[in-house]
Amino acid sequence: MTEFIKLDSFDRKLIARARANNLEPARVTADAVGLSESAVLRRMRRLRAEGVIVRDVAVVDPGRIAPHMTIHVLVRFPSRDRARGTAFKAAMKVSREVQGAWDVTGEWDYLLNVAVPNMEAYEAFCERELGDDAGVEDFQSMITIREIVAFDPSRAPLAG
Numbered sequence: 001m002t003e004f005i006k007l008d009s010f011d012r013k014l015i016a017r018a019r020a021n022n023l024e025p026a027r028v029t030a031d032a033v034g035l036s037e038s039a040v041l042r043r044m045r046r047l048r049a050e051g052v053i054v055r056d057v058a059v060v061d062p063g064r065i066a067p068h069m070t071i072h073v074l075v076r077f078p079s080r081d082r083a084r085g086t087a088f089k090a091a092m093k094v095s096r097e098v099q100g101a102w103d104v105t106g107e108w109d110y111l112l113n114v115a116v117p118n119m120e121a122y123e124a125f126c127e128r129e130l131g132d133d134a135g136v137e138d139f140q141s142m143i144t145i146r147e148i149v150a151f152d153p154s155r156a157p158l159a160g
Contacts, residue, residue, distance in 0.1 A: 005050050010035055014043055015052065022056045059151060068115050070099075070144040071122060074108040075130065078137045085109070088134060097125045108140075 007015070013033040017024060026044075030037040047053045062068050077084060092101040092112065100113035116122045122141075130136045 005052050007052070010039075011043060011047065011052075014040065015047065018044070018053060018056075062115060066117060068117055069119070069122065070147075071114045071116065072142040072144065073112040073114055073130070074104075074140040074142075075110040075112060075136055076108050076138045077135060084135045088136075091129060091134070095125070095129055097121070097129075 010033060014029065017029050017032065026037045026040045030040045033040070035043070044053070075088075077088070088110070089101070092098045092110075097114050097116050098112055099115050102111045103109070104111045114122065114125060116125060126139070126141075130139050
């Protein structure tokens with residue numbers, strides 16, 4: 001079972017600010033949340049050490065780099081074969097096209113977020129990762145037309 005970390009109101013404020021801008025200088029954060037700069041740095045180190053803050057990342061707009069398509073793919077296996085599921089998860093973790101993957105409930109087993117430059121690249125991905133050798137029973141593709149709400153880590157709620 002997951003061990004939850006006890007957070008106080010200052011921790012929550014620090015996490016919210018880091019989610020919005022993890023490059024904000026500690027002195028600015030300190031002024032905003034009502035702590036000293038050293039207290040902010042100490043708490044942020046603790047939040048990282050305890051695994052609350054997992055990593056610091058940059059959210060990149062792939063459309064500014066190269067043309068691409070985003071495709072959401074629902075995947076179903078014939079049964080919940082642990083070995084096949086483990087192999088599939090490992091393959092998705094190293095696939096360059098897979099930008100996100102989730103175990104899901106219901107009729108499907110997995111949801112993938114796939115980014116490819118064109119349909120030919122998607123076809124190659126499907127043949128390589130979802131074909132007969134992967135043991136996939138069925139998959140359903142949903143090609144995105146346009147993004148309505150961009151990923152924004154500061155929007156996700158913090159448990160209270």
